[in-house]
Amino acid sequence: MSTRVSLMGKTALRLFLLVQAVLVVYPLLWNVLASFKTNAEVMESPWKLPTSINWNNYVQAFSTARIGDYMVNSVIIVLLSMAVLLFAAVPSAYVLGRMKFRGRGFISQFYMAGLFIGGVYIIVPLFIFMNDLHMLDNRFWLSAVYATGSLPFSVYLLTGFMKSIPLDYEEAAMIDGCGYFGILLRIIVPMARPGIITLIVFSFFDFWNEYVLAMTFITSDSKKTIPVGLSNLMQIQQFATDWGSLFAGLVIVLAPTILVYALLQKKLTEGMSLGGVKG
Amino acid sequence: MTMAMTMKTKRTLFIIACLLPGLALFCLFKVYPTFQIFQKSLYLWTGLSDKPQFIGFKNFVDLFHDETFLLSMRNTGFLMLVVPVVTIIVALINASVLTQSKLKERGFYRTVFFFPSILSFVVIAILWSFIYHPTMGFVNSGLDILGLGEWAKPWLGDQRTVLWALAITLIWQAAGYYMVMYMAGIDSISPELYEAANLDGATRIQQFFNITIPLLWEIIRVTIIFSINGVLSISFIIVSIMTGGGPDRHSEVVMTYLYSQAFTNSNFGYAMAIGVVVFIISMLLAFISNKLTEKGAH
Numbered sequence: 001m002s003t004r005v006s007l008m009g010k011t012a013l014r015l016f017l018l019v020q021a022v023l024v025v026y027p028l029l030w031n032v033l034a035s036f037k038t039n040a041e042v043m044e045s046p047w048k049l050p051t052s053i054n055w056n057n058y059v060q061a062f063s064t065a066r067i068g069d070y071m072v073n074s075v076i077i078v079l080l081s082m083a084v085l086l087f088a089a090v091p092s093a094y095v096l097g098r099m100k101f102r103g104r105g106f107i108s109q110f111y112m113a114g115l116f117i118g119g120v121y122i123i124v125p126l127f128i129f130m131n132d133l134h135m136l137d138n139r140f141w142l143s144a145v146y147a148t149g150s151l152p153f154s155v156y157l158l159t160g161f162m163k164s165i166p167l168d169y170e171e172a173a174m175i176d177g178c179g180y181f182g183i184l185l186r187i188i189v190p191m192a193r194p195g196i197i198t199l200i201v202f203s204f205f206d207f208w209n210e211y212v213l214a215m216t217f218i219t220s221d222s223k224k225t226i227p228v229g230l231s232n233l234m235q236i237q238q239f240a241t242d243w244g245s246l247f248a249g250l251v252i253v254l255a256p257t258i259l260v261y262a263l264l265q266k267k268l269t270e271g272m273s274l275g276g277v278k279g
Numbered sequence: 280m281t282m283a284m285t286m287k288t289k290r291t292l293f294i295i296a297c298l299l300p301g302l303a304l305f306c307l308f309k310v311y312p313t314f315q316i317f318q319k320s321l322y323l324w325t326g327l328s329d330k331p332q333f334i335g336f337k338n339f340v341d342l343f344h345d346e347t348f349l350l351s352m353r354n355t356g357f358l359m360l361v362v363p364v365v366t367i368i369v370a371l372i373n374a375s376v377l378t379q380s381k382l383k384e385r386g387f388y389r390t391v392f393f394f395p396s397i398l399s400f401v402v403i404a405i406l407w408s409f410i411y412h413p414t415m416g417f418v419n420s421g422l423d424i425l426g427l428g429e430w431a432k433p434w435l436g437d438q439r440t441v442l443w444a445l446a447i448t449l450i451w452q453a454a455g456y457y458m459v460m461y462m463a464g465i466d467s468i469s470p471e472l473y474e475a476a477n478l479d480g481a482t483r484i485q486q487f488f489n490i491t492i493p494l495l496w497e498i499i500r501v502t503i504i505f506s507i508n509g510v511l512s513i514s515f516i517i518v519s520i521m522t523g524g525g526p527d528r529h530s531e532v533v534m535t536y537l538y539s540q541a542f543t544n545s546n547f548g549y550a551m552a553i554g555v556v557v558f559i560i561s562m563l564l565a566f567i568s569n570k571l572t573e574k575g576a577h
Contacts, residue, residue: 128315214517254398
């Protein structure tokens with residue numbers, strides 16, 4: 001008896017949701033369609049289907065607009081950032097979540113404060129400081145900055161996970177003569193895997209999509225990431241009015257995001273209820 | 280005894296080794312720059328090769344006489360007010376509709392609505408530039424089809440509509456994200472509460488205001504702060520790609536102004552003073568919204 005919504009109400013509800021779904025999906029669908037259109041077709045009407053499947057835009061995107069190179073850079077930077085982040089966050093969270101020592105509370109609070117320091121307003125001192133140390137235009141240091149940006153949240157998320165693992169495991173391993181690093185790598189990391197995977201999924205999107213830092217800290221064209229490459233393409237195409245290859249470029253950026261989302265959608269939304277706002 | 284000592288040193292060394300990489304990165308790329316904006320905001324510093332020159336609070340005095348800065352503050356304030364409010368309302372309604380109605384398609388809508396929040400802001404900004412495009416955009420050609428052609432206008436080129444147009448883009452981007460957060464919250468509310476309310480004859484709308492909102496209040500408070508901070512940083516990307524601050528600076532936001540002061544004019548000290556003001560304001564806003572919403576908390 002809990003649902004007494006009338007058929008009318010239910011239809012209205014469905015309509016309400018459907019309209020919103022169209023508002024979300026249509027711009028993306030249009031983007032995919034437009035990537036197969038010729039320039040003249042793009043300018044004509046946003047509601048028409050392309051007359052033929054035209055792969056030319058994709059060829060253009062890879063050859064003239066060098067989307068492929070930007071993509072390789074993005075992949076390198078995502079992998080590097082992920083490696084640095086895990087290397088820094090997992091051991092920190094382990095120690096903060098499971099070992100008692102002086103200063104533990106302070107360090108946890110210290111990281112929590114970092115949650116409030118946004119990326120953009122410290123960009124100027126960061127730029128100057130990295131310039132002094134010759135860290136600019138370098139994919140590794142950009143990745144280190146990315147990893148640091150995600151660090152406070154990651155430590156917070158993983159610490160919670162670490163606390164939920166029963167202590168018996170470590171004690172048993174200790175008795176078996178396993179050292180601290182052995183315990184961390186062979187016992188804790190496998191047990192904290194759901195948390196680590198959630199973290200990897202979240203940071204994938206952050207790193208893959210990041211724009212402001214990449215635009216500021218990378219100067220040579222050969223090292224630029226995909227979002228920066230796209231925004232440059234947008235500037236150029238406004239004058240060249242070659243919209244087709246811009247749309248093809250957008251689709252190329254969207255594709256991995258959609259793929260990862262389709263595969264890991266459950267993990268992502270679950271992760272949000274785990275670490276998101278419970279604190 | 281020595282055995283115990285080595286065990287203890289081993290443990291201490293392990294703790295240090297584990298904490299060091301994280302703390303080093305954190306101090307280098309987060310804490311140090313934060314201190315720098317406070318310190319260097321008191322300096323006149325124009326150009327990387329220049330030696331910074333101490334000028335006290337002059338940057339701040341100048342800021343409050345700088346009309347572009349004040350305009351950018353107003354625009355940012357507008358977005359910080361409109362975007363979180365509408366985003367959270369839309370997210371709450373969708374979350375409660377999806378969790379309460381027990382529709383079969385629930386999972387589908389959840390997936391679809393969440394999707395914009397994982398897209399690159401650059402992609403979103405480019406897409407929405409085309410949605411608002413004066414000649415080939417959806418909005419205008421859609422109005423044309425509906426026979427409302429005279430309502431068509433260059434949405435991003437008109438100073439009366441530009442901020443609203445940007446606000447809609449920001450809401451489109453974020454509403455699904457908060458919806459998923461609220462859905463997780465609603466799922467943890469005991470279904471018996473809703474059943475009891477149903478038996479008492481409470482309508483869906485009464486249940487929304489008397490059960491859902493009060494029980495989600497703690498989550499809503501956190502998301503308000505998240506959302507305000509989100510607007511601050513996302514508006515930078517959206518504005519710099521979609522409008523470049525135009526027309527005639529009517530969509531200039533604080534972050535685009537800070538950025539152009541630093542990287543176009545090399546006015547580093549001044550840019551850091553803007554950073555300090557933004558930092559203080561966002562802290563204040565977090566504090567105020569925390570205080571204002573405290574009353575509703577249970």
